[in-house]
Amino acid sequence: MVRKIGSKNNGCTFQLKGWYDATHKVWRLNTTSIASRDFSRDLCTTADHCFLYWRLCALTRRLADYFATAYHQKRQGSLYGWAYTTIIARSLCLFPDGDSKLSHVQRSPSYRSLALCVSFWITPKSQQQQAACMDAVGNAIPENNGYSNSDEPHSSSALIFLGTGCSSAVPNAICLIKPSDPPCQVCVQSLSVPPERNPNYRCNTSLLIDCCPSGGEHKYILIDVGKTFREQVLRWFTYHKIPHVDSIVLTHEHADAVLGLDDIRAVQPFSPTNDIEPTPIFLNQHAMESLKVKFPYLVQKKLKAGQEVRRVAQLDWKIIENDCKSSFVASGLEIVPLPVMHGEDYVCLGFSFGKNTKVAYISDISRFIEETELYISKREGHQLDLLILDTLYRNNSHNTHFCFPQTLEAIKRLQPKRAYLIGMTHEFDHHRDNEFLKDWSKREGIPVQLAHDGLRIPIHL
Missing domain, CATH: 3.60.15.10 (Ribonuclease Z/Hydroxyacylglutathione hydrolase-like)
Known part of the structure; x- marks a missing residue:
C-alpha cells in the first residue's frame, strides 16, 4: 500500500507499505490488550513485538523529518505537515504523573506510537476538522514532560x-x-x-x-x-x-x-x-x-x-x-x-x-x-x-x-x-x-x- 499525504498537487508521496503492515499487525494482535492489560509490558514480551515496536518508532521519526522538510519549504501540503508534525512531537512526549485522565497504558510510549500510526488512517478532510483534531490533541497531551518552562524567568529558589x-x-x-x-x-x-x-x-x-x-x-x-x-x-x-x-x-x-x-x-x-x-x-x-x-x-x-x-x-x-x-x-x-x-x-x-x-x-x-x-x-x-x-x-x-x-x-x-x-x-x-x-x-x-x-x-x- 502506498498512501499520498498532504495536498493532491504537492507532488510528494511517502512509501508506507512496510510501516502500515507492521502497524496493522500490532494493532490486530493487541486491540484487546490496550483495554485490558499493561500494554507497554505486553508489547515487549516477545522478540516479534519488540521488532514491531522499533518499526513504529522509526515510522514516527521518518514522518516527522518528512513533514518538517515540507513545512520549511512552504509546499502546498504544509498545513498537513504542521498538523502531523505536531501530533508526532506530542505523541513522543512522556506524560507527567499528575494527569489523572490518562491510564498507565495510555502513558506508555508503545501505546502512543500505535495511536499515532492509527491516526494517519483517520485523516480529517477539512481545515475545520483538522483544527478540531489539533485542539483535541492539545487538550489531551501536555506541552512538557513535567519540566518547568526554561524560558520563564526564575526569581525564586x-x-x-x-x-x-x-x-x-x-x-x-x-x-x-x-x-x-x-x-x-x-x-x-x-x-x-x-x-x-x-x-x-x-x-x-x-x-x-x-x-x-x-x-x-x-x-x-x-x-x-x-x-x-x-x-x-x-x-x-x-x-x-x-x-x-x-x-x-x-x-x-x-x-x-x-x-x-x-x-x-x-x-x-x-x-x-x-x-x-x-x-x-x-x-x-x-x-x-x-x-x-x-x-x-x-x-x-x-x-x-x-x-x-x-x-x-x-x-x-x-x-x-x-x-x-x-x-x-x-x-x-x-x-x-x-x-x-x-x-x-x-x-x-x-x-x-x-x-x-x-x-x-x-x-x-x-x-x-x-x-x-x-x-x-x-x-x-x-x-x-x-x-x-x-x-x-x-x-x-x-x-x-x-x-x-x-x-x-x-x-x-x-x-x-x-x-x-x-x-x-x-x-x-x-x-x-x-x-x-x-x-x-x-x-x-x-x-x-x-x-x-x-x-x-x-x-x-
Whole structure:
C-alpha cells in the first residue's frame, strides 16, 4: 500500500507499505490488550513485538523529518505537515504523573506510537476538522514532560535534579550491547525516545540547589559531581540556564559522586594560567584523603620546580564533620551533615537545609544512624517538608543501598510531608512505578513519587 499525504498537487508521496503492515499487525494482535492489560509490558514480551515496536518508532521519526522538510519549504501540503508534525512531537512526549485522565497504558510510549500510526488512517478532510483534531490533541497531551518552562524567568529558589540514577546509570549499557530475550523495556526505550523526553533516562544522582533569597542574587550549590556530570551540564545547565556553580558539596568519594570533578573547569571562568577564584568544595576527611590519590593535580597547591602550568579546575577544599550538630555554610545557605551507613563499613553523608522549607537529601544509604534518624523524624518534632531518598532496586535488597521496600518503610517511620525517590536502576519504570506510588501515597497519607532527571521544584528556602 502506498498512501499520498498532504495536498493532491504537492507532488510528494511517502512509501508506507512496510510501516502500515507492521502497524496493522500490532494493532490486530493487541486491540484487546490496550483495554485490558499493561500494554507497554505486553508489547515487549516477545522478540516479534519488540521488532514491531522499533518499526513504529522509526515510522514516527521518518514522518516527522518528512513533514518538517515540507513545512520549511512552504509546499502546498504544509498545513498537513504542521498538523502531523505536531501530533508526532506530542505523541513522543512522556506524560507527567499528575494527569489523572490518562491510564498507565495510555502513558506508555508503545501505546502512543500505535495511536499515532492509527491516526494517519483517520485523516480529517477539512481545515475545520483538522483544527478540531489539533485542539483535541492539545487538550489531551501536555506541552512538557513535567519540566518547568526554561524560558520563564526564575526569581525564586528551586531544587533541580541533575541525575536520579544509580552508579551505572540508566540505560544500562549491557542491556543494549548484549540484549536479553525479551529485551529490557526501560533500557531499549532509550534508543527511540530522546533523553530529554524520557524520565527513564537517568544520570548519576546529583542535585543543584538554586538558592535565591527574595530579590537577591542566585547562588548555585551542587551536590555531587559524578561520572555523568558533563552530560548533565550539557543537558540541564543549558535547559535551566545555569551559568556557573558557586559551591560544591560531596556526599562521599565513590566514583558516581566525584569522577566529574575534572569537568568543573567547564563551569568556571576560563584562565589558561588558573588565575581565577577557586570554587569552595565541602567534604569529610575520608573523602579528602581519597581524592588526594584520585585527583592529586586538583588538590596540589603549588607547582613543583620545572612543572608546566596546565589548566585545571580550581577548588578550595573545606573539611566538614560527620555530625548533625556541626553545620556549615555554602554560598550563604546553612547545611547540616546527615551521616548514614552506606554498607556497614562506610559512613556517607546526606544533607539537610532550608529554614522555611526543611529538606533532607540522602542519596546513598543502607541504614540510618540513630542520631540522624531522630534529627529528621516527625516523632521527635523535626518533620521534614521534603525528603529525597535513595532506592536502588525495585525488588529484593542490597548490602549498601536502600531498595524499594526499605525506602518506603523508612518514609513511613520518618513521616515527611512529601518525598522523592532517587538512585534507581533500570528495574524502575517511571510511569508504572509512579502509578503504584500514587496508590501507596493515598493509603499512607504521604505523597511519594520517583524523581526524574531535569525535574525542577520551586521551593522557599
